Amino acid sequence: MKTWIEIGSLDDIPVRGARVVKTSRGCIAVFRTAEDEVHALDDACPHKGGPLSEGIVHGGAVTCPLHNRVFDFATGAAKGADSEVVATHSVKIVDGRLMLDITGLAARNVA
Amino acid sequence: MTQNLVVIGAGMASGRALEELFKAAPGAFRVTLFNSEPRGNYNRIMLSPVLSGEKSYEEIVTHDDAWYAEHGVETRFGEPVERIDRARKVVVTAKGETPYDKLVIATGSSPFIIPMPGHDLPGVIAYRDLDDTNKMIEAAASPGAKAVVIGGGLLGLEAAAGLRLRGMDVSVVHLAGHLMERQLDEAAGYLLRKALTERGIKIHCAASSKEIYGQGKVEGLRLEDGTEIPADLIVMAVGIRPNTAVGKAAGLAVGRGIQIDDQCVTSDPDILSVGECVEHNGAVFGLVAPIFDMAKVLAKTLLGEMDAYAPVEVATKLKVTGCDLFSAGDFAEGEGREDIVFRDPGRGVYKRLVLKDDRLLGAVMYGDTADGSWFFGLIKDGTDISEMRETLIFGPAFQGGQPLDPMAAVAALPDEAEICGCNGVSKGGIITAINAGAHDIGAIRGTCKASASCGTCTGLVEQVLGLTLGDDFVVPQAQPVCGCTDLSHEEVRRLIKARELKSQPAVWQELGWKSKDGCHVCRPAINYYLLADWPLEYQDDPQSRFVNERNHANIQKDGTYSVMPRMWGGMTTPEELIAIAEAAKRFNAVVKVTGGQRIDLLGIRKEDLPLIWKDLNDAGMVSGHAYTKGLRTVKTCVGSDWCRFGTQDSTGLGIKLEKRLWGSWTPHKVKLAVSGCPRNCAEATCKDVGVICVDSGYQIGVAGAAGMDVKETERLVDVATEEEAIEWSTAFIQLYRENAKYLDRPYKWVAKVGLDWVKEVLSDEAERKALNDRFDISQSVYQTDPWAALVTEEERKSWSAPLATVNLEAAE
Numbered sequence: 039m040k041t042w043i044e045i046g047s048l049d050d051i052p053v054r055g056a057r058v059v060k061t062s063r064g065c066i067a068v069f070r071t072a073e074d075e076v077h078a079l080d081d082a083c084p085h086k087g088g089p090l091s092e093g094i095v096h097g098g099a100v101t102c103p104l105h106n107r108v109f110d111f112a113t114g115a116a117k118g119a120d121s122e123v124v125a126t127h128s129v130k131i132v133d134g135r136l137m138l139d140i141t142g143l144a145a146r147n148v149a
Numbered sequence: 150m151t152q153n154l155v156v157i158g159a160g161m162a163s164g165r166a167l168e169e170l171f172k173a174a175p176g177a178f179r180v181t182l183f184n185s186e187p188r189g190n191y192n193r194i195m196l197s198p199v200l201s202g203e204k205s206y207e208e209i210v211t212h213d214d215a216w217y218a219e220h221g222v223e224t225r226f227g228e229p230v231e232r233i234d235r236a237r238k239v240v241v242t243a244k245g246e247t248p249y250d251k252l253v254i255a256t257g258s259s260p261f262i263i264p265m266p267g268h269d270l271p272g273v274i275a276y277r278d279l280d281d282t283n284k285m286i287e288a289a290a291s292p293g294a295k296a297v298v299i300g301g302g303l304l305g306l307e308a309a310a311g312l313r314l315r316g317m318d319v320s321v322v323h324l325a326g327h328l329m330e331r332q333l334d335e336a337a338g339y340l341l342r343k344a345l346t347e348r349g350i351k352i353h354c355a356a357s358s359k360e361i362y363g364q365g366k367v368e369g370l371r372l373e374d375g376t377e378i379p380a381d382l383i384v385m386a387v388g389i390r391p392n393t394a395v396g397k398a399a400g401l402a403v404g405r406g407i408q409i410d411d412q413c414v415t416s417d418p419d420i421l422s423v424g425e426c427v428e429h430n431g432a433v434f435g436l437v438a439p440i441f442d443m444a445k446v447l448a449k450t451l452l453g454e455m456d457a458y459a460p461v462e463v464a465t466k467l468k469v470t471g472c473d474l475f476s477a478g479d480f481a482e483g484e485g486r487e488d489i490v491f492r493d494p495g496r497g498v499y500k501r502l503v504l505k506d507d508r509l510l511g512a513v514m515y516g517d518t519a520d521g522s523w524f525f526g527l528i529k530d531g532t533d534i535s536e537m538r539e540t541l542i543f544g545p546a547f548q549g550g551q552p553l554d555p556m557a558a559v560a561a562l563p564d565e566a567e568i569c570g571c572n573g574v575s576k577g578g579i580i581t582a583i584n585a586g587a588h589d590i591g592a593i594r595g596t597c598k599a600s601a602s603c604g605t606c607t608g609l610v611e612q613v614l615g616l617t618l619g620d621d622f623v624v625p626q627a628q629p630v631c632g633c634t635d636l637s638h639e640e641v642r643r644l645i646k647a648r649e650l651k652s653q654p655a656v657w658q659e660l661g662w663k664s665k666d667g668c669h670v671c672r673p674a675i676n677y678y679l680l681a682d683w684p685l686e687y688q689d690d691p692q693s694r695f696v697n698e699r700n701h702a703n704i705q706k707d708g709t710y711s712v713m714p715r716m717w718g719g720m721t722t723p724e725e726l727i728a729i730a731e732a733a734k735r736f737n738a739v740v741k742v743t744g745g746q747r748i749d750l751l752g753i754r755k756e757d758l759p760l761i762w763k764d765l766n767d768a769g770m771v772s773g774h775a776y777t778k779g780l781r782t783v784k785t786c787v788g789s790d791w792c793r794f795g796t797q798d799s800t801g802l803g804i805k806l807e808k809r810l811w812g813s814w815t816p817h818k819v820k821l822a823v824s825g826c827p828r829n830c831a832e833a834t835c836k837d838v839g840v841i842c843v844d845s846g847y848q849i850g851v852a853g854a855a856g857m858d859v860k861e862t863e864r865l866v867d868v869a870t871e872e873e874a875i876e877w878s879t880a881f882i883q884l885y886r887e888n889a890k891y892l893d894r895p896y897k898w899v900a901k902v903g904l905d906w907v908k909e910v911l912s913d914e915a916e917r918k919a920l921n922d923r924f925d926i927s928q929s930v931y932q933t934d935p936w937a938a939l940v941t942e943e944e945r946k947s948w949s950a951p952l953a954t955v956n957l958e959a960a961e
Binding site (some may be wrong): 043044045046050051052053054055057058059060061062063065068072086087088089092093094096097102103104107108110136138140143144 | 194664665666667668669672675691692693694695696699700704706707708947951952953954955957958
């Protein structure tokens with residue numbers, strides 16, 4: 039079961055850019071690719087907590103602005119020699135509105 | 150006893166013959182080399198990249214003065230041979246006679262000029278040597294110039310593409326129904342035509358030229374059907390004719406070319422001949438591969454060894470960047486012949502194989518030619534392909550079900566497979582050279598010659614190196630920008646300018662990026678190159694910028710930012726300090742005084758950035774750009790205003806420099822300083838540009854460093870006035886902006902190009918002014934305060950506020 043909530047519209051996010059969704063259990067970075075696909079990852083690099091929403095988006099991946107780890111949107115796994123994995127969240131576009139699945143977040147313990 | 154060997158013609162044929170000769174028997178001959186061109190042997194196949202601006206002449210020289218000297222060759226360049234006196238065994242030039250024991254005629258060929266009306270007008274040229282190439286480059290330099298190329302064969306199209314890259318309006322007039330009809334079938338010819346048309350080259354096929362018109366110089370070409378094509382330059386590339394005059398006059402047997410036997414000997418046993426001037430068994434030659442084979446035979450004949458030249462199949466590649474085509478063998482239709490065709494219109498790929506009796510006869514490929522040499526090997530060896538017929542067209546990687554590995558294609562090749570077509574080097578030959586110690590591409594070129602001529606097989610040779618050496622092989626020299634391309638920064642910069650690429654998608658497409666839209670390494674670099682080269686046309690892309698430049702603040706390790714207002718020349722006022730103090734209190738900032746004479750406010754959250762900027766803007770301050778690859782600070786001392794030693798107003802000059810330069814983007818950060826006397830309190834001698842004031846004026850030093858490396862500045866120039874100091878400093882920075890590799894500080898860039906070159910460019914007053922003018926154009930776009938860009942509350946919010954705030958507890 040997924041729990042979708044509306045977070046805004048596609049136009050709110052720059053192409054090859056990202057915006058942040060704030061929650062009580064951490065921030066989510068929502069990315070928009072060159073093909074207008076949207077993806078969501080935790081907005082904290084598992085390495086040193088860098089804000090992935092501020093990274094450069096290329097292909098289906100983002101590069102962390104602090105130490106250049108590259109995370110794949112589909113799996114959340116770091117590419118190349120790095121082994122970190124960042125949590126992914128489902129996000130979909132319905133009539134131009136962005137819907138985020140918060141099931142994963144809701145299951146987290148409040149820190 | 151050492152014999153006298155005289156060689157007429159210093160081209161690729163005789164050059165290769167001499168290399169073979171010196172390798173086999175150094176010192177066997179005393180060599181005198183005549184050439185009518187005033188230069189030695191260069192790689193004529195590479196003139197096309199010189200024309201398009203992708204290579205320089207220096208990069209295509211095969212034999213330089215040092216090489217000739219090392220091998221004791223007496224060079225007589227720019228001295229044409231008038232005749233040969235066979236009875237007395239001497240050659241005669243304007244300067245006298247030179248005796249020979251053996252003579253080699255390697256006079257090459259001349260372009261065929263169609264004797265149509267107007268062919269002798271100024272502006273009609275052939276495309277044959279460096280002088281022609283230089284004429285074409287010169288003609289392309291005048292804005293709006295038009296060119297017509299007559300002949301849509303290999304050479305004509307390379308000329309047309311090169312001229313187009315140089316910005317000319319180019320038309321190609323071709324007699325046959327499709328381009329390159331000798332090498333391509335119609336479908337591949339169509340794809341080629343389409344690709345060239347997309348580049349803005351106009352193609353006229355099945356078009357017959359009637360006359361060249363013009364008063365005193367070329368004005369255009371008139372076709373048989375009456376069409377007129379205006380032109381300032383007409384290039385004839387319709388074919389070549391062997392240069393046989395000197396042989397014919399000497400009474401040698403001459404048909405279409407100077408006739409030679411299998412040992413390269415003419416009808417006179419002491420005279421040999423090689424290259425495009427010869428005729429062998431009724432055939433004449435225009436491609437380099439058979440000529441290099443001939444050169445090997447000629448060297449052996451000279452040394453009294455037996456060898457025989459035998460013609461082989463040749464393959465053709467077009468050297469137009471982005472047009473990959475390959476053809477080999479016989480691909481005409483005929484009795485009992487079958488075709489296998491593969492098309493992918495989306496990618497513009499076309500492959501056709503011609504088969505007969507389970508053997509491959511010919512191959513034509515367009516758009517994806519990676520498997521060309523494998524097919525060529527099958528053609529030459531007459532391999533029975535019945536077993537792999539089903540998957541043949543997909544190339545070697547698919548035979549035997551191996552996975553698709555970039556190395557697989559090369560790994561699958563047998564040792565006999567030819568890798569370098571120009572020099573006839575097989576995979577086995579390269580492996581032998583590697584095992585003998587040639588462990589990089591330069592050493593391979595120096596020993597077995599693979600990839601030393603046209604260079605298109607360089608990638609394959611590197612793969613053979615990789616397969617043979619395993620992890621020991623490191624891809625050489627020119628470091629590519631990143632994994633998205635094989636091109637180096639320098640090559641990308643040159644191609645962006647030469648091909649007028651003005652957007653990132655244009656760069657990715659035209660330069661064959663391997664990734665869809667770059668990566669975090671190349672995107673900021675390309676964004677910089679484009680905005681530096683095309684300030685008015687290119688739109689800066691924030692999404693290709695590193696976070697600091699996108700957010701106009703330095704990100705800190707905890708994800709907060711630092712904010713630093715500009716303090717012109719390190720000067721501030723009580724009012725500014727009060728505003729800074731109030732902002733620091735309001736946003737809970739940590740306050741740090743920096744080494745660049747300003748104040749840093751640390752620990753600001755992103756959503757507060759627009760607010761603190763507004764506070765500082767309201768107090769009259771602007772962004773200090775402490776986060777950019779651009780001008781940071783101009784550090785000064787108090788100078789003659791206060792200091793008892795100060796010789797000039799160093800603070801005032803520092804402020805003027807900062808006001809002139811702020812806001813400009815540069816390949817890396819730029820820091821300046823101005824000291825009021827040689828005591829140098831502003832530490833100007835370790836800056837990118839540092840000015841030391843003296844009684845007589847200003848000493849400008851450049852290329853200092855005080856970071857990972859420490860280096861004192863080098864003196865660029867001494868000037869008398871402030872205006873000159875500003876003009877020189879600006880010109881230096883603009884030259885750096887236009888030429889340096891992204892992320893090279895000025896000291897690294899100057900180390901590469903040499904301070905002498907920088908001085909030479911900047912000492913030309915007109916050039917200095919032009920650099921200042923171009924800097925002004927860029928500043929008209931980029932000298933803006935990013936802090937003031939977010940004017941309305943709405944803009945500030947959408948820039949920094951979260952997209953949404955989710956209350957999970959409520960959602961549950």
